[in-house]
Amino acid sequence: MRKPAVAIIGAGWAGCAAAVELTRRGAQVILLEASRTLGGRARRVEYQGTTLDNGQHILLGAYRDTLHLMQIVGLRPSEALLRLPLQMRYPANSGGMDLQAPHLPAPFHMAWAVLRAKGLTIADKLALARFSSAAQWMRWQLNVDCTVSELLDRFDQTERLVRFMWRPLCIAALNTPPERASAVVFLNVLRDSLGAHRSASDMLIPRRDLSSLFPDAAVSYVEHHGGQVYAGTQVRTVMCTDQGWRVQSDNLDQEVDAVVISTPPAQASALLMDLIPVLAESLQMTYEPITTCYLQYAPELSLPAVFYALQDDPEKHRWAQFIFDRGQLDALQAGLMGVVISASSEAIAQGNAVLLAEIVLQIAADLDMPALLNPQWHRIISEKRATFSCTPNLYRPKNDTGMKGLFLAGDYTANDYPATLEGAVRSGREAARQLMLQSEEP
């Protein structure tokens, strides 16, 4: 049987996953990416002779498909990622909590972590145990979606637990504050991490830049198997022809049997407008920003742990939610800190100069390290459309557009996960699987 020729538009993690999966399943892949750097929202950024990322990322042991595809393209997740047991640690003396899961099988790792957690009262621990057992009993499902805040109220979670655990977890996972976040999606994430086997709850922190963590190797794999990859190629039109599909950019005009559109929803909407206007209209989503502030200090400066949660409080202009010591991940980045502010619209509204001043004040105080006040250089990267706003009952389109040979992939398509690397990779693989099944139909 002739190999179907498939154009994939966009080489983010979804597009790269689709390209690898289609290659494995025997398709002839043509991957087209507008940017010169592969990886989309999870890509490397060069600055001051240092390789940064578009944003500090963290993966979970539950990222089954991502870890699997990394191996297929020849990477070793155990080398590329630092694996840490589940933890929510605030700096000592900053008034937060310290919870770390031991290397025990599930569910004992969580039970032990809660029992031994510092900074939580007996009432907090009982509320947490009540939540976990009720969620297990409900099989991490809700009949009717609601906000995460409503869910936490329903289970009488204490003010301290919400502040130090649920709120930061919800913002980190869904990039949407609990008052607006979907409880169904939040429970999906908890089911696959806290509710699954112990290693699924592990936190995996990249030791290398995000483009080389998967997209670069994915592209090498595709090329090695006869596929073609064009970076710096922005697709302008997708047209349906008698034979199949035609994809055009300024420098390329390609006839193919099928197309996977793996751009963010806004660009997918523009490409679909003349083909399926109703679907194109439905892709107008609302977004949440994420800001990462990189701070370079003297190489000798390091934190007592690789990363910490920090107490944010917008009313007091405390914006930072997590800090990562990149020097503990990669010796070439000694002295480099990555400070994360998710759902950062309020923080960025005041401008980078003020934001920088407030961030260094907060981290120096919380970590009790005055040296953090004076970075040698800094770089603030704000991604305004970092993720879609993950609200209750959100419409997310299927991979199959309903037109033969035309599929969507991306973190925003219908799947259990919020906008994450795993959601993007699963979507790319699923689009590839459905496309190949369809191409085998008579």
Ligand SMILES: Cc1cc2nc3c(=O)[nH]c(=O)nc-3n(C[C@H](O)[C@H](O)[C@H](O)COP(=O)(O)OP(=O)(O)OC[C@H]3O[C@@H](n4cnc5c(N)ncnc54)[C@H](O)[C@@H]3O)c2cc1C
């Ligand atoms: C700052 C930040 C922090 C994050 N933190 C985490 C985290 O800790 N953990 C986690 O799991 N997830 C995190 N995410 C989310 C994660 O990065 C995304 O969910 C994921 O990268 C989305 O991948 P994607 O392939 O669906 O889309 P994208 O990455 O947006 O890829 C789409 C690609 O399409 C290309 N494109 C667009 N239009 C065209 C066109 N016309 N022609 C050709 N190419 C085109 C774009 O250039 C882009 O490369 C974070 C995101 C950001 C921004």
